[in-house]
Amino acid sequence: MKAFAYHFSFEFFSGLRNKTLLLMIYLLPLGFHAMMGLIMASINPFFLETMVPAMVVFALLSGMILGLPQPLVEAREAGIFRSYKINGVPAVSIIVIPAISAFIHAFFVSVIITVTGPLLFNAPQPENWPVYLMIFVLLACAVSGLGVLIGVVFIKLPGNRVLVSAHLPPVHDA
């Protein structure tokens, strides 16, 4: 448990220094939230009714579907997982810890979106907060699972290209 906590804290705090992660999880969703609140609310009157959950969903998708796979692929290609295996780190930790870290980052962004949506753009607040939180957690788990799965399945070819291999051995360009 101590090793899990140490691994998680390292992953979380190193993520704060990762520019790609900060872009995908913080800058992109919050910038999009501001832009959509200013533009879409006047174009599409239906948008405002579900603006807060829509932007929360966007934040989760950009953080987990776009942000999770690449670090996993790069870490495997760099041989980091080999070192983990030698030192007894379980595979579950390698899969779950990035997802939990991304979840916490996405939670912070979602709180900002949920608070600023009604304040800045007069979007309606959720009526049932416990259910709202439950659906947020369910979606975060679902999309983080997909993000991790994509990161596990894909391999990286020489020349910075990524390919999924259905059968082994993996195909390399000539």
Add this chain to the structure above:
Amino acid sequence: MFWSQLIYLPSMMLSGMMVPTEILPEVMMRVARLLPATYAMDAFKGMAMGGNAGYDPVWAAVILFAGCILSFGMALYLFSWDSQNPTRRIRLLALLALIPYVLGAVLLPLGERIDLLNAVTGCL
């Protein structure tokens, strides 16, 4: 990555984040049900925001939960420590993680379609 974008970009347009799914053609409404974001928006609308999802939104929550379990399960099963010596498992099995969404697309009823243009002009 291509497969990440394949989930991300359709989710933006079809899941109900930008425009209501009720304005889509019936075929596209079914396609939208293949995406987890669609179920999340339906669940938010039906259970948290006081709206109507077109079907019992509890099923959306169940599908998301099943998708989570299958995704992490398949990720653990297909995980390899090293790209040079990957585990000898067929990676197409990863598509099994989409089973809950496919079942939702096939079995859940579609909501009533609305004409966005008439609805918007009616509001103005």
